[in-house]
Amino acid sequence: MKLLVPIKRVVDYNVKIRVKADGSGVELANVKMSMNPFDEISVEEALRLKEAGKAEDVVVVSIGPAKAEETLRTALAMGADRAVLVETEDQVEPLAVAKILKGVAEAEQPGLVIVGKQAIDDDSNQTGQMLSALLGWAQATFASKVEIGDGSANVTREVDGGLQTIEVKLPAVVTTDLRLNEPRYASLPNIMKAKKKPLDRKTPADFGVDTSPRLKVLKTEEPSGRKAGVKVKSVAELVDKLKTEAGVL
Amino acid sequence: MAILLLADHDNAHLSDQTAKALTAAGQIGSDVHVLVAGSGARAAAEQAAKLSGVTKVLLADDASLANNLAEPLAALIVSLAGSYDAIVSAATSVGKNVLPRVAALLDVAQVSEIVEVVSADTFKRPIYAGNAIQTVQSTDAKKVITVRTASFAAAGEGGSASVETVSAAANPGLSTHVQDALSSSDRPELTSAKIIISGGRALGSSEKFQEVILPVADKLGAAVGASRAAVDAGYAPNDWQVGQTGKVVAPQLYIACGISGAIQHLAGMKDSKVIVAINKDEEAPIFQVADYGLVADLFDALPELEKAL
Numbered sequence: 001m002k003l004l005v006p007i008k009r010v011v012d013y014n015v016k017i018r019v020k021a022d023g024s025g026v027e028l029a030n031v032k033m034s035m036n037p038f039d040e041i042s043v044e045e046a047l048r049l050k051e052a053g054k055a056e057d058v059v060v061v062s063i064g065p066a067k068a069e070e071t072l073r074t075a076l077a078m079g080a081d082r083a084v085l086v087e088t089e090d091q092v093e094p095l096a097v098a099k100i101l102k103g104v105a106e107a108e109q110p111g112l113v114i115v116g117k118q119a120i121d122d123d124s125n126q127t128g129q130m131l132s133a134l135l136g137w138a139q140a141t142f143a144s145k146v147e148i149g150d151g152s153a154n155v156t157r158e159v160d161g162g163l164q165t166i167e168v169k170l171p172a173v174v175t176t177d178l179r180l181n182e183p184r185y186a187s188l189p190n191i192m193k194a195k196k197k198p199l200d201r202k203t204p205a206d207f208g209v210d211t212s213p214r215l216k217v218l219k220t221e222e223p224s225g226r227k228a229g230v231k232v233k234s235v236a237e238l239v240d241k242l243k244t245e246a247g248v249l
Numbered sequence: 250m251a252i253l254l255l256a257d258h259d260n261a262h263l264s265d266q267t268a269k270a271l272t273a274a275g276q277i278g279s280d281v282h283v284l285v286a287g288s289g290a291r292a293a294a295e296q297a298a299k300l301s302g303v304t305k306v307l308l309a310d311d312a313s314l315a316n317n318l319a320e321p322l323a324a325l326i327v328s329l330a331g332s333y334d335a336i337v338s339a340a341t342s343v344g345k346n347v348l349p350r351v352a353a354l355l356d357v358a359q360v361s362e363i364v365e366v367v368s369a370d371t372f373k374r375p376i377y378a379g380n381a382i383q384t385v386q387s388t389d390a391k392k393v394i395t396v397r398t399a400s401f402a403a404a405g406e407g408g409s410a411s412v413e414t415v416s417a418a419a420n421p422g423l424s425t426h427v428q429d430a431l432s433s434s435d436r437p438e439l440t441s442a443k444i445i446i447s448g449g450r451a452l453g454s455s456e457k458f459q460e461v462i463l464p465v466a467d468k469l470g471a472a473v474g475a476s477r478a479a480v481d482a483g484y485a486p487n488d489w490q491v492g493q494t495g496k497v498v499a500p501q502l503y504i505a506c507g508i509s510g511a512i513q514h515l516a517g518m519k520d521s522k523v524i525v526a527i528n529k530d531e532e533a534p535i536f537q538v539a540d541y542g543l544v545a546d547l548f549d550a551l552p553e554l555e556k557a558l
Binding site for chain 1: 356377422496553557
């Protein structure tokens with residue numbers, strides 16, 4: 001079975017982003033970029049399935065600017081076999097991403113697509129579900145455990161009340177949650193080897209997808225901030241303030 | 250504008266998440282129909298009919314809809330979508346699972362987790378863990394929207410909408426339910442609690458978490474939350490996680506204990522009315538958003554707090 005893992009290049013999760021003063025967006029120049037953390041979990045899961053003999057081939061795909069090649073190389077250094085870069089300088093919305101990924105999936109014929117549940121830049125949480133819909137496949141979102149069976153997979157999902165386990169027919173789309181695994185770091189020799197692994201270049205047009213946005217961004221602004229309050233010296237003072245000043249007890 | 254609001258429920262009870270999403274739906278348009286999809290869900294449908302601002306309840310009762318599996322639920326919503334200008338759901342694990350599937354089937358770009366309705370086609374939503382707020386205008390004829398319920402008050406009761414039954418769509422049969430392992434607790438739900446007490450990595454173990462946090466929670470009638478670090482370490486179950494990718498809450502009082510205050514955690518609680526931070530490290534970023542900060546060892550402070558309440 002082949003596994004397809006879509007990954008996204010995003011602002012590193014440790015970076016405190018700044019909103020541009022003119023309200024036109026978020027400052028992305030000279031900001032550290034990394035692989036979306038949920039996508040690292042997806043890559044890791046694919047590699048573990050391969051190591052367990054459940055899959056033979058791990059293909060990673062990214063849709064983004066030329067520099068997304070670095071992110072794909074990181075995934076190759078972790079152990080993925082092959083990469084596809086769908087190059088575009090546009091901001092591509094999840095629906096268009098899903099349409100491009102559908103094209104990639106039709107070309108690659110994976111048994112399972114493993115995709116992060118959300119990207120930490122736009123926080124949309126849409127792509128996996130949309131891809132699954134467009135392919136007419138089953139979806140198993142927010143996965144904390146994936147067990148591959150014969151023609152099906154049992155997936156345990158993190159839901160609001162706890163955990164839910166479902167069985168999905170393969171091929172399917174799984175979206176990964178935080179507790180699925182702890183991603184490995186790439187070793188230096190593997191980083192060197194990754195430079196020679198195959199990487200195909202495509203464009204959205206190769207898949208006949210129009211990436212024009214459907215959502216018009218009118219403004220991007222700072223959230224209304226919170227100011228630090230006061231330090232209290234004791235539990236007694238805290239309780240007193242909560243009762244008399246804040247009125248919440 | 251006719252709006253279809255997907256209800257969150259467990260067949261017997263309607264979640265108050267739906268009452269909050271209803272407030273957002275009512276700001277988008279005035280003709281709001283609530284879809285209760287489940288198995289043996291008439292009780293939930295009747296509760297939905299009582300919510301103020303609901304003009305009709307659609308009840309789809311079928312075994313295939315018992316466990317909120319995405320494919321049959323999406324097929325049902327799509328079968329009804331023709332009559333509606335917008336399809337709305339609370340951004341719960343059910344809504345987040347099924348609505349993007351609906352959006353893709355309708356060829357619509359979803360607007361996720363709105364925190365404000367500017368007009369019928371324009372919404373505010375947080376990006377980058379709430380460190381920026383985007384105002385977006387949807388250019389699709391039909392809108393598909395999830396609502397961050399912490400930003401909207403619950404609609405009240407007083408309605409008397411009719412309950413109409415609708416048929417389930419054909420089940421694509423791609424997935425089956427195996428089992429649920431849901432936490433049962435007498436404490437309030439995180440997303441509707443007035444007071445939340447949360448613990449972080451500083452608790453050190455699941456036993457300590459229970460021993461130190463839970464008695465205070467019980468005294469306050471509070472829900473219990475946790476930071477990602479505490480959940481990853483196994484001190485608390487996943488459904489207690491508050492943050493960018495966990496639950497987003499806005500209680501009257503949020504007490505963060507031994508939580509340093511990573512931006513991903515702040516994203517889930519910084520709209521709380523009053524924030525209290527108890528932490529040994531006076532440099533912890535949590536103090537920058539706390540109304541009341543107590544620099545103390547939580548193993549001393551929390552038992553003392555329990556006695557003082």
